Amino acid sequence: MTTMQPTDVSTVEDPIFEVRNTSVSFDMARGESNVLDSVSMDVRRGEVLGVVGESGSGKSMFASALLDAVVDPGMVTGDITFHPESGEPVEILGLPEDEIKRIRWEQIAMVFQGAMSSFNPTMTVGAHFEETLSVHDRPVEAGMDRARDLLSELYLEPAQVLGSYPHELSGGMKQRALIALALVLDPEVLVMDEPTAALDLLMQRNIIELIKQIAAERDLTIVFITHDLPLVANLADRLAVLYAFEFVEVGPAYEVLTGAKHPYTRALLNSTPNLDTPREEMQPIAGAAPDPVSVPDGCSYHPRCPLADERCVEEDPPLDADDPADDHAAACHYVERVREEIPLTLQEVRRHE
Amino acid sequence: MSSEGGSDDHVVSLRDVEVHFESDSGLFGFGGDADVVKAVDGVSLDVPENDIVALVGESGCGKTTLGKTAIGVQRPTGGSVHYEGQDVWKAKDREGDVSIPHEEIRQSLQIIHQDPGASLNPNKTVQHTLSAPLRIRKPGMDTFERRDRIHEMLSRVGMEPPDDYAKRFPHQLSGGEKQRVALIRALLMNPDLILADEAVSALDVSLRIDMMDLMLELQDEFGTSFLFISHNLSNASYIAGKADGRIGIMYLGELVEIGPIDEVLGNPQHPYTRALMWATPNLDPDIEDPPDSPLRRIDVPDPRNPPSGCRFHTRCPEAREVCTTESPDLYADGASDAEAACFRVLDDHEYWDSPELDEEGDDRTDLVDESDHGGLADGAAE
Numbered sequence A: 001m002t003t004m005q006p007t008d009v010s011t012v013e014d015p016i017f018e019v020r021n022t023s024v025s026f027d028m029a030r031g032e033s034n035v036l037d038s039v040s041m042d043v044r045r046g047e048v049l050g051v052v053g054e055s056g057s058g059k060s061m062f063a064s065a066l067l068d069a070v071v072d073p074g075m076v077t078g079d080i081t082f083h084p085e086s087g088e089p090v091e092i093l094g095l096p097e098d099e100i101k102r103i104r105w106e107q108i109a110m111v112f113q114g115a116m117s118s119f120n121p122t123m124t125v126g127a128h129f130e131e132t133l134s135v136h137d138r139p140v141e142a143g144m145d146r147a148r149d150l151l152s153e154l155y156l157e158p159a160q161v162l163g164s165y166p167h168e169l170s171g172g173m174k175q176r177a178l179i180a181l182a183l184v185l186d187p188e189v190l191v192m193d194e195p196t197a198a199l200d201l202l203m204q205r206n207i208i209e210l211i212k213q214i215a216a217e218r219d220l221t222i223v224f225i226t227h228d229l230p231l232v233a234n235l236a237d238r239l240a241v242l243y244a245f246e247f248v249e250v251g252p253a254y255e256v257l258t259g260a261k262h263p264y265t266r267a268l269l270n271s272t273p274n275l276d277t278p279r280e281e282m283q284p285i286a287g288a289a290p291d292p293v294s295v296p297d298g299c300s301y302h303p304r305c306p307l308a309d310e311r312c313v314e315e316d317p318p319l320d321a322d323d324p325a326d327d328h329a330a331a332c333h334y335v336e337r338v339r340e341e342i343p344l345t346l347q348e349v350r351r352h353e
Numbered sequence B: 001m002s003s004e005g006g007s008d009d010h011v012v013s014l015r016d017v018e019v020h021f022e023s024d025s026g027l028f029g030f031g032g033d034a035d036v037v038k039a040v041d042g043v044s045l046d047v048p049e050n051d052i053v054a055l056v057g058e059s060g061c062g063k064t065t066l067g068k069t070a071i072g073v074q075r076p077t078g079g080s081v082h083y084e085g086q087d088v089w090k091a092k093d094r095e096g097d098v099s100i101p102h103e104e105i106r107q108s109l110q111i112i113h114q115d116p117g118a119s120l121n122p123n124k125t126v127q128h129t130l131s132a133p134l135r136i137r138k139p140g141m142d143t144f145e146r147r148d149r150i151h152e153m154l155s156r157v158g159m160e161p162p163d164d165y166a167k168r169f170p171h172q173l174s175g176g177e178k179q180r181v182a183l184i185r186a187l188l189m190n191p192d193l194i195l196a197d198e199a200v201s202a203l204d205v206s207l208r209i210d211m212m213d214l215m216l217e218l219q220d221e222f223g224t225s226f227l228f229i230s231h232n233l234s235n236a237s238y239i240a241g242k243a244d245g246r247i248g249i250m251y252l253g254e255l256v257e258i259g260p261i262d263e264v265l266g267n268p269q270h271p272y273t274r275a276l277m278w279a280t281p282n283l284d285p286d287i288e289d290p291p292d293s294p295l296r297r298i299d300v301p302d303p304r305n306p307p308s309g310c311r312f313h314t315r316c317p318e319a320r321e322v323c324t325t326e327s328p329d330l331y332a333d334g335a336s337d338a339e340a341a342c343f344r345v346l347d348d349h350e351y352w353d354s355p356e357l358d359e360e361g362d363d364r365t366d367l368v369d370e371s372d373h374g375g376l377a378d379g380a381a382e
């Protein structure tokens, strides 16, 4: 594989995914609904990429596109290239059904939103593991040993969990069993869409710590999708922010959190309840996110942006950095004004301490 | 003033409340004797007028049951619940001198459910759903005034354009939008107390403070109190903190720490409160927080068979021998207004001379020595 010089920020070295100009649309009575609008994003091998955005911003569409699993009658267009550890790159979109089915789970596993109910209530948890192994022609006995290891690593008692029916487990146990199931075929990528949203914070935090350990031990690439920015703040290597069906910012997590470049990301950080942010300083984001059938022209954030001017109404800013070598970028015409004009509350507080 | 702990400046007062449920299906497949879940076990709590009390704890700790008991929709199996000095269940049973009829109590204590989908009628439009409380509370309003009021509230919670949303049915709303409709519906009843059960958890992070600010404005304007239930300390701290309110931390049916919010979060006394703070994500990457869980066990013990002594001892990083047999009351250390159910609050407790627990059954050491003890049902296994 050739290593590319990063030219724009959506490109990384050694990508496991290269997503280019990928769109998802639905034909609706109200008009064509573009729920993912020509996005480009790479996922680096071995990283944890956190994808954050408000409800309805297109996060789940991005996740499903990675697996060509967008629900009917959604239309996916664009190019998504998957680079497995060994072997030829694979064009995900337009792959024959049996091939994409093989890649899902074996190479790209997923834990999707609402997946807690994806266990079949009439089968034991163990039977789910056995079925997954045999459907993918893996030796069941060795696979079950691996399942037991994974369950122990997730602080579950293997014999007990495998013998239980899903309803006999608490939500947190079920979720960990599901993560083990997703990993039993030893995939290279794990795509998680709001995997912990139904759990309380203590369990979420425990699971996040476990995911971190597992990712490090197994060179797993993780795409972690959530609306809850603080949740991924500690987990992700890089953060990508979706607003109105487009990525508006991407960069190393630390830099995005401490020096967000897009007005929306900054507003999001200032509006997020956080124990250390003074309560009086928190600001909700004015206005509402756009409807996919009527996304504003130009920069789609302009109706809510305090910096918006004529140019923002007319020109859609690209997602790129001033300096091509910079791996942190935002889709905004006025990145250089943001720091002054939209202060980050938490950073201000730190500065004055 | 009035009897049995019911006081007139508290909207509701709970005294030694117990809610015990009989259950038959074994969650963990262990056959125990009589399966009783002590969802709430001996809790006393006052919700003052014009105040906010937050209740925080893990799922299954009994916070929803306690909340429902406080607003008179769950009958306690022990203890008492008073509304403005009137015993709620005596009013219901028309027992003794009833100063406030039960019907009035029910209208004054409202709830926003955890699952708004289940509480909205699927066959009614938003407009229709929200007209009902206005008809009850503002019988003089005409159709146009009602519509304007409803549109105003919809806009206020970010549902724009309001005339579009007003015409929708519940299935045409997202989870967060349903939640907002449920909040508006409760607000329009003009109640004294709203139980907000995970009412902002389903909302986008960026909409949460907006919604909580809305609740705070209402509390200020109409003196509505809120019992705000959440598993999320950041949210609880925001709303209770802004109202200078209190926070109660629950664990396995018991209140383990309670006090003014800033005192509890500024100086948490109970090890469980500290664990919840550990679990609260911080947006500041410069704060090095310890990655290791301060808990010895990830999973909550089976509530049908809670651990002996201090119920937290199977997970508590500070547990000593005495904690396995003796159960702590709520103690104050004298320095603050907060109380915590932990022996460590008392300087002279025998805890300090008691031997530490051995490390067996610690999830954190299991990982290191790869031994096979899992974290399942430790309470039940004892």
Ligand SMILES: Nc1ncnc2c1ncn2[C@@H]1O[C@H](COP(=O)(O)OP(=O)(O)OP(=O)(O)O)[C@@H](O)[C@H]1O
Residues within 6 Å of the ligand: A026, A028, A033, A035, A053, A054, A055, A056, A057, A058, A059, A060, A061, A062, A071, A072, A073, A113, A227, A292
């Ligand atoms: N089957 C469908 N038909 C038409 N539009 C849809 C369909 N499914 C989703 N959408 C729309 O696509 C947009 C993006 O949806 P998506 O599910 O990706 O959001 P999300 O960011 O994952 O939100 P959430 O945080 O609520 O899960 C939304 O406007 C949604 O209403």
Ligand code: SF4
Residues within 6 Å of the ligand: A262, A263, A264, A299, A300, A301, A302, A303, A305, A306, A307, A308, A309, A312, A317, A331, A332, A333, A334, A335
């Ligand atoms: S391009 Fe203009 S409207 Fe868009 S985020 Fe930047 S300043 Fe705001």
Ligand code: SF4
Residues within 6 Å of the ligand: B270, B271, B272, B310, B311, B312, B313, B316, B317, B318, B319, B320, B323, B328, B341, B342, B343, B344
């Ligand atoms: S009493 Fe003992 S077990 Fe209970 S919280 Fe305190 S130290 Fe921990």
Ligand SMILES: [Mg+2]
Residues within 6 Å of the ligand: A059, A060, A061, A113, A193, A194
């Ligand atoms: Mg989604």
